[in-house]
Amino acid sequence: MVEIINVVIGAVWLMLPAYIANPTAVVFGGGTPLDLGKNWRDGRRILGNGKTIRGLIGGTACGIIIGLIQIQLPLFPNFARFTYIAIITLSFGALLGYIVKSFFKRRLGFARGAQFPLVDQLDFVAGAWVLTYIFDPQWFTSNFTFEIIIAVLILTPVLHRITNIFGYYIKLKKEPW
Numbered sequence: 001m002v003e004i005i006n007v008v009i010g011a012v013w014l015m016l017p018a019y020i021a022n023p024t025a026v027v028f029g030g031g032t033p034l035d036l037g038k039n040w041r042d043g044r045r046i047l048g049n050g051k052t053i054r055g056l057i058g059g060t061a062c063g064i065i066i067g068l069i070q071i072q073l074p075l076f077p078n079f080a081r082f083t084y085i086a087i088i089t090l091s092f093g094a095l096l097g098y099i100v101k102s103f104f105k106r107r108l109g110f111a112r113g114a115q116f117p118l119v120d121q122l123d124f125v126a127g128a129w130v131l132t133y134i135f136d137p138q139w140f141t142s143n144f145t146f147e148i149i150i151a152v153l154i155l156t157p158v159l160h161r162i163t164n165i166f167g168y169y170i171k172l173k174k175e176p177w
Helices: 002-028 053-072 084-107 119-135 137-143 146-169
Strands: none
Touching: 002 053, 002 084, 002 119, 002 146, 053 084, 084 119, 084 137, 119 137, 119 146
16 A cells, blocks of 8 residues: 555656646636637637647746756655756646647547547646657656556546646636536
8 A cells, every 4th residue: 555655646746847837827828829829721720729828838837846846855765856858848748748639629620628538638648758758768767667657647637637626616717627
């Protein structure tokens, strides 16, 4: 049981820059959309009004700030210390994964805010992992063990749901998913 708890705590610790970047993008969002209001060749918006420059910058910055704090507070000696590259790629990658998913949701005809089960919960994890693996593969592979990966894949949909319900009730989100 202690081992499971350690894996869960480790998974949250390693994903914290991504976990913070994703919801804080909503807090800082608004303003100019990333796609500048342009449509794709299919006539639909490239991303839509929900993906903004302010949200991307604010969310990424918050994830990086959390990562910088984690560098100063190495609470878990069994994990490799965060690198600057890792905190940037986890934070920015989380939002990039969200943006890429939104692009494909538009192409598939999903309306803004429409549910896309599991993809909506794991898009930012995929983006964070892919970008971190590309730019800091040694750090990624030394920390994201099989057990940690499984824990993240199980925990993230639950945490995502909880934060979205919270965001809905404090009027930051239009839908509780």
